[in-house]
Amino acid sequence: MRVEPPPPPTPRPGGGGDGGSPPISGSTRLARPGGGARLWLWAASLGVYAFLYLPLAVVVLFSFNDSVLNAEWVGFTTRWYDRLLHDGDMLQAAANSLLIAMVSSSVATLLGAMAGIAMQRYRPRLLPFLALTPVAMPEILLGVSLLLFFRQVLDLTLGLTSILIAHVTFSIGFVAVIVRSRLAGMDESIFEAARDLGATPWATFRRITLPLILPALAAGFLMAFTLSIDDFVITFFVAGVGVVTLPLQIYSMIKVAVTPEVNAVSTLLMLLTLSVVILAARFAPDTLKAKA
Amino acid sequence: MTSARRRFWCISNLNSGKLARWAVTLPPSLFLVVFFLLPALIVVAASLREPGEFGGLAPLFVDGAFTHALTLDSYRFFFGDTIYLEIFVKSFFIALLTTLICIALAYPLAWLIARSPKRRRDLLVLLVILPFASNLLIRVYAWILLLGPLNLLYTPVAVVAGMVYVHLPFMVLPLYTNLEKHDPALLEAAQDLGAGTWTRFWRVTFPLSLPGIFSGSALVFIPVLGMFAIPELLGGTGDLMIGNLIKEQFLDNRDWPFGATLSLLLTVAVLLCAGLATLAAKKSFKGTEAVT
Structure with missing residues (x-):
């Protein structure tokens, strides 16, 4: 099970971006782990959105594919x-x-x-x-x-x-x-x-x-x-x-x-x-x- | 207006008010009693009947005489062979796994939406629901296209993937509704007291979100338990679930009493789960009340 680390309570622009790694730490008092956690949250959410839309996009795409097999893109057609x-x-x-x-x-x-x-x-x-x-x-x-x-x-x-x-x-x-x-x-x-x-x-x-x-x-x-x-x-x-x-x-x-x-x-x-x-x-x- | 006239108005209003009350309450109630409650009760009766010679139930009239013989054969049959119990247990396991994965995927998304600016929230919620507006079969079919080339089709992995895909919005929405209500001051207080990002999540946000998690879990767990289309289209012969058993009895084997028994046992399981989830949500809600 994946649980995302939370972002800080209020968005603070320009916080220390640490390359998207989850800031799991006993951060010092008044630390501002702004960018990192937010970035992480956005990345995870975008992943889930992609998970929601990609399969349907494939269906739509292949409905215009000029091939009987749903395996690779051959060319555009409306014959289906x-x-x-x-x-x-x-x-x-x-x-x-x-x-x-x-x-x-x-x-x-x-x-x-x-x-x-x-x-x-x-x-x-x-x-x-x-x-x-x-x-x-x-x-x-x-x-x-x-x-x-x-x-x-x-x-x-x-x-x-x-x-x-x-x-x-x-x-x-x-x-x-x-x-x-x-x-x-x-x-x-x-x-x-x-x-x-x-x-x-x-x-x-x-x-x-x-x-x-x-x-x-x-x-x-x-x-x-x-x-x-x-x-x-x-x-x-x-x-x-x-x-x-x-x-x-x-x-x-x-x-x-x-x-x-x-x-x-x-x-x-x-x-x-x-x-x-x-x-x-x-x-x-x-x-x-x-x-x- | 004299008092007599006023009294007349009150009485006539009362009567026509009563009439209006029955006029709107009775038609939908009657329809649903006949086409929902009665059929549900008939499932109970059917589970206690003998199967008919040519499928269905044994006729109630034999040679002009009314037969009301009831039998527990179907229940004996169910508990007499472990394969049915095994399928029930396996279905529970798949439903549990699906629910846990849904929680893991829904959490970051629900959080992101809850913490977005208000005008963006509606759009983000809409984006979660839109794929959900398409037909169940199309969403399952999309996974046939996706998993086919990966050689994952007709495996338990495919079943769980399909289940998660179809039921994810059920988890995101209640969780988002819950997270949206959290008071940011709580997290700020925790931060001021020296709690790091991780601690703030596990000690503040997560416990507060438990009611949302429980109601979302019920919305995912229950339909997954009764699903037959996904295991049938994405799973292999070993991945049958309760729903497939029921469908088989009603449409293929034509042993309706046994099918009714299975449906009844599924109903009992569903009611137990719904009851547990309500109880857990109430308990954790009381807990969160104490915190806030």
Whole structure:
């Protein structure tokens, strides 16, 4: 285990730079080991950032590589993207994923907003547990329990419906958290004022609450959208054989063989989720933290 | 307003207020009871059933008669052969190793972010979360590309690398949230009392950051324990984890009662870990309260 030596409490420019080696010493009183520790911290952090980005960069890079092998750079090409556009299975999977994401995130936004409002305003005892546990537990457990439920209890043929229900189930909690944190940041007195002026709960909701939580709803919808379009584990259990989503298609491709087409579809999917997440963060800055 | 009228308003407000309360609480609660709580309970029941002749569970109705025979066979099967316990122990070990590496990697990064100027902090946090916004499979696939040429693919090293890569942000964020709150005056006081950089870290910062470490550890440890995609795609045949066992029972072997038993045992393990982490975080938080 590596533990980095700490920097001094306050940044002191121009301290004794000792070439980046960790200043492990019983330094004398009032010593200023400024530069060394800071440099070390920066170097370690840059290393971790590189660790985070390098693998994805390789995927993007090789999606433009003019070689079937993902081993060395041969030359620039867009033919893998071209092939994607003519891959019927892939296009069908993308269409399925988009449809499922649109429908499930709409339903999840509606139910999640209700849950968020309820949790903030009425403090129900059971609802937070119901909404947040599916988020906190290993995904495989939700997938397996829904599979059992759909097949043994409802006797439902697995497909679009089962995937939609599963996606709504794990998205509600995310939307609820985003909506609740938006409401928590607001002054309760405006709702009281509306009530005192004789507004019915519905009028208070439509004229005051709804406009105020609109950004949170947008962020929640977008977040639920990315969760749905990205989900692999739970979908894997409840999809059955008929309906293939984009992650399922990628999974079966990786299992068979690593082709540059996977790089291309991965790059496109990354681009999509990235832009949606950044858009969501614009609506509600805390959204990203809610996801993590 | 006369007092009678005022009373009328209060009562009607109370009633419509109650209506509003149920209108937002009931729909999400109902949905989650049906599609989360009920399926979770059915896993318990399924673990006590006989496997069906053609997969799934034994039918509840045989020749028109209701059979409710329950059996502990699946549990006997689990404890009757050490290979299942061995896989559980190995999964715990991998989850522990992943958590420790995540702590080591996340610490310098969380620290750097916490000590950066406020306007730069959001950007640095965003940079940690962004790769996390891409699909799980893509992030795993990236490691197939990276480790393939190094001859490390299908080894335990590859599994741990993939696990750390996928779960690192879960550790950085709680740790950063904790470190950000530290009062720099404490470190200055320690320095004034003659503590060196190293001593200041181990005696002041590290103990104060324990609550962050514990909550981050729970967020890493729990999902790693149930992961099946990473060992399946990056590990060899000897690197199977609990998640792979469960997936095998539900999709390949079709012994659903045994799969349900494994899921239930995983749930118990997860609950124990979550409970321990909460307890540890609370205890260490109380400890830090005493310091500050």
